[in-house]
Amino acid sequence: MSGQTDQMTLFRPLILLCTCIIFGFYAGADIRDVRVIGDGAPTRITVWSDISHDAQAFLAESGGERSLVLPLQGETQSRAGNGMGGVASWALSGGRLSFLLDRPLVVSRVLSLPPTGKETAWRIIIDLETVSPARFASIAKRDMQRLARAESDARKASITLASAEVAPTEPLSPRNRKGHGQYVIVVDAGHGGKDPGTQSAKGLLEREVTLKAALYLKELLDKDPRYTVRLTRDDDRFIELEDRVTLARKWGADLFISLHADAAGSPDVSGASVYTISERGERRIDKEASKNDWKIPIETSGSKVVGSILEDLVKRETKSHSAAFAEDLLPELKAAGPVLRSTHRNAGFYVLLAPDVPAVLLEMGFLTNAADAKRLQSSSGREKSMQAVKRGIDKFFDRQEVLVASD
Known part of the structure; x- marks a missing residue:
């Protein structure tokens, strides 16, 4: 119940914004x-x-x-x-x-x-x-x-x-923008347990790389009082994909980051890339939301049509924020190490299907590339990569605060 309350708190300002946008259309x-x-x-x-x-x-x-x-x-x-x-x-x-x-x-x-x-x-x-x-x-x-x-x-x-009449939503007092734990960041270490993921020529497993990266990213974010950090796993266990998304929504996540390491048929392919939801993936959201009871917390006067429209607006806003975070993250990744030529990509990965949580999947590099594998296995390479992610997160929420303050 507390998770649902947190999500209602998170989305009330968004619902107000969506309502204004709806009537602004005309x-x-x-x-x-x-x-x-x-x-x-x-x-x-x-x-x-x-x-x-x-x-x-x-x-x-x-x-x-x-x-x-x-x-x-x-x-x-x-x-x-x-x-x-x-x-x-x-x-x-x-x-x-x-x-x-x-x-x-x-x-x-x-x-x-x-x-x-x-x-x-x-x-x-x-x-x-x-x-x-x-x-x-x-x-x-x-x-x-x-x-x-x-x-x-x-x-x-x-x-x-x-x-139609949209029921008024009770305005919220602004949060203390510099207070402790203002933003909830959920970091998902990909694979784990029975699912090792891909591996390097020397036997380095993706599940190990993602877990070490997630733990270090949490350590970095914990030092910033703005963030409350949750991990979908903090040891070598397997978590079902739908449970990772459910946990993020339960915790009222403001941002979900799934960490992975890629593989390619050619050992010459290297570099990081960031994925956000694709058009095909969007078509799966409603089905999975219904299946897993991922209800968007919105308030209307009972009109199903208005409720449906508001839900669509929340999903669009979520997609927009996901893309905005990816664009904030890209230059930081480029400064920290190699990236793919088409760095921002779209896919229908399951962990990107939350209807109301901005989410990205970060491929930190290719374990099939010797240089990338060495970089991801080393403490210095892992730290440099996750420090870039921290800077991207800071940039994203700094901009959100400026936009809210200007409103």
């Missing part, structure tokens, strides 16, 4: 800027907005023209611009941001990032890569159906919310 908010860079392998679209948007991008094909469509909340000022790298042009009109493509491209990643530092706008980042015409046509056929459903649901939600 007033509309303008897009500040749209930029396209790249050469098609890859191409990146960046959109700057006054508010957070649900970052969903859909491919479409009609009359011989290929396009990418980004639905937006509310009405926006119409405008247009030129593109590059496979994007011929873009146009903003009637709640849609459309990109005309001059070659078959697919979406490899979509991120929604909150304001940070001197960046005062929300950003949507869409990465595109070139594919065959047949592959594009197959995805576009599916996406056009998904886009129609999404826009239909948005219209229905607008009508329902216009007449």
Whole structure:
């Protein structure tokens, strides 16, 4: 019961924010800027907005023209611009941001990032890569159906919310932002016990590497009075994946970090990488949440429709915070050691499925690479890596405090 209370405390401010966003949809908010860079392998679209948007991008094909469509909340000022790298042009009109493509491209990643530092706008980042015409046509056929459903649901939600009453949520007194244990960090040492994970050529086991790293990261975080640190395991035992997520939610986690070490077919592959939830993984959240009773603690006047919309907003906010933390972590990892070229990746790993806990999975390096294995086995290498994680955590929560203070 205490865990549920903690989560309600954690999400009441978020629910208030989500409620404001819902009714803010009808007033509309303008897009500040749209930029396209790249050469098609890859191409990146960046959109700057006054508010957070649900970052969903859909491919479409009609009359011989290929396009990418980004639905937006509310009405926006119409405008247009030129593109590059496979994007011929873009146009903003009637709640849609459309990109005309001059070659078959697919979406490899979509991120929604909150304001940070001197960046005062929300950003949507869409990465595109070139594919065959047949592959594009197959995805576009599916996406056009998904886009129609999404826009239909948005219209229905607008009508329902216009007449629904959201029960007021009791404002909370601000927490002492420098007080002890303000943020709960759950550190998950991957694998363990009967599940050894991968191993190096010299027999170094992933379960050993992750446990030592988790224990050292806890030691680092325990020295900072802002954090309360929980470990899903502190010895060589096996914990079921769903139990790791359940524990994080029970403890009211503000951030969940799962530590792992990777493996590759080639011994030359090395470097750290960070994973956040993929689109395919998102489609599993509701099923697993129902199966494991991962209920999002929200308060409404009893309207199931409003409750459903608020739950969706919480999940979107969780995804956004996960991506924001990953982006805060990347430069720290790069400063501490080798990283993969595509450092921020997306996957449907089970430990990323919590609907209301920002989560990342960190692959600290490759045990199949001799240099990485040596680095991860050594005290100095492990400490350098986890110190980078601590700096990333600090940066993430420092920014959250600035945003809350500015509000």
